[in-house]
Amino acid sequence: MSPEDVSTAVSQISVRDVEITYPNGAVAVEDISLDVRHGEFLAILGPSGCGKSTLLQAVAGLLTPSRGEISIGGKPVTGAKNAHLPSIGYVFQEHRLLPWRTVEQNVELVLSAGGVPKAEWAERTTRYLSMLQIEHLRKRWPMQLSGGQRQRASISRALALEPSVVLMDEPFGTLDEVTARAMRSELLDVWQRTNRTFVFVTHSIREALFLADRVAVFTRGPARLIETIDIDLPRPRDYDSRELAALEGQVVARVLDVWGE
Numbered sequence: 001m002s003p004e005d006v007s008t009a010v011s012q013i014s015v016r017d018v019e020i021t022y023p024n025g026a027v028a029v030e031d032i033s034l035d036v037r038h039g040e041f042l043a044i045l046g047p048s049g050c051g052k053s054t055l056l057q058a059v060a061g062l063l064t065p066s067r068g069e070i071s072i073g074g075k076p077v078t079g080a081k082n083a084h085l086p087s088i089g090y091v092f093q094e095h096r097l098l099p100w101r102t103v104e105q106n107v108e109l110v111l112s113a114g115g116v117p118k119a120e121w122a123e124r125t126t127r128y129l130s131m132l133q134i135e136h137l138r139k140r141w142p143m144q145l146s147g148g149q150r151q152r153a154s155i156s157r158a159l160a161l162e163p164s165v166v167l168m169d170e171p172f173g174t175l176d177e178v179t180a181r182a183m184r185s186e187l188l189d190v191w192q193r194t195n196r197t198f199v200f201v202t203h204s205i206r207e208a209l210f211l212a213d214r215v216a217v218f219t220r221g222p223a224r225l226i227e228t229i230d231i232d233l234p235r236p237r238d239y240d241s242r243e244l245a246a247l248e249g250q251v252v253a254r255v256l257d258v259w260g261e
């Protein structure tokens with residue numbers, strides 16, 4: 001589907017002609033245009049170091065593009081004053097929980113910063129910790145959790161503000177494969193239950209195809225968009241199915257030259 005086709009549907013995130021250059025002159029993202037529909041699960045797929053995180057940070061308003069426009073829900077992210085930034089949940093590759101706060105207190109910090117009335121904190125915290133199946137761990141310190149539990153806490157924290165858009169930067173990259181598989185299925189469950197727009201960055205072709213409605217494939221750095229691929233496989237998907245393996249083979253064949261040295 002072309003960017004023009006998507007923008008005529010209900011576009012939640014709009015990235016227009018975006019270029020991102022770091023202060024040292026390194027160009028990380030070159031002329032990317034991309035739209036994400038409301039409620040869509042979009043995966044951004046590209047090789048290591050190509051510029052995926054850089055673009056995601058710009059979508060979150062953490063970095064300012066050197067050129068182009070990004071908006072969420074029709075509101076510009078670029079140049080927005082903090083008070084006018086659209087609500088975004090962000091999950092980093094590493095959990096980034098504050099070690100001196102319990103799981104519950106980490107979630108509450110975000111609720112406080114987001115202006116949620118204190119009377120609602122307990123209910124919100126319980127709802128999202130339960131959704132990620134760690135309600136029983138709410139009084140634990142981050143150092144008392146496994147890697148998967150920390151990432152569950154980090155996802156709960158991102159969802160607790162009930163953002164319209166959830167941005168995830170390789171959140172399962174540091175987990176063992178068995179835990180990562182369980183987390184992927186649970187993430188899809190959460191996505192379907194919350195009806196939010198998810199953007200998920202990964203360098204794993206199989207992971208992108210398993211999770212997403214659509215996959216945006218980037219070049220080696222500086223990142224450019226090669227194509228977006230609609231994933232028409234029915235849900236729930238089987239990570240080991242022949243259909244997924246066949247699709248993975250096709251995508252590998254398409255990116256082999258572009259991602260290679």
Ligand SMILES: Nc1ncnc2c1ncn2[C@@H]1O[C@H](COP(=O)(O)OP(=O)(O)OP(=O)(O)O)[C@@H](O)[C@H]1O
Binds near residue numbers: 026050052053054221
């Ligand atoms: N703060 C920075 N200053 C200068 N260059 C940077 C900075 N952060 C990242 N880069 C460079 O920008 C390019 C893109 O990095 P980025 O982290 O966005 O890639 P990525 O695709 O997310 O990588 P990975 O999959 O390994 O996380 C890389 O060449 C990186 O070295």
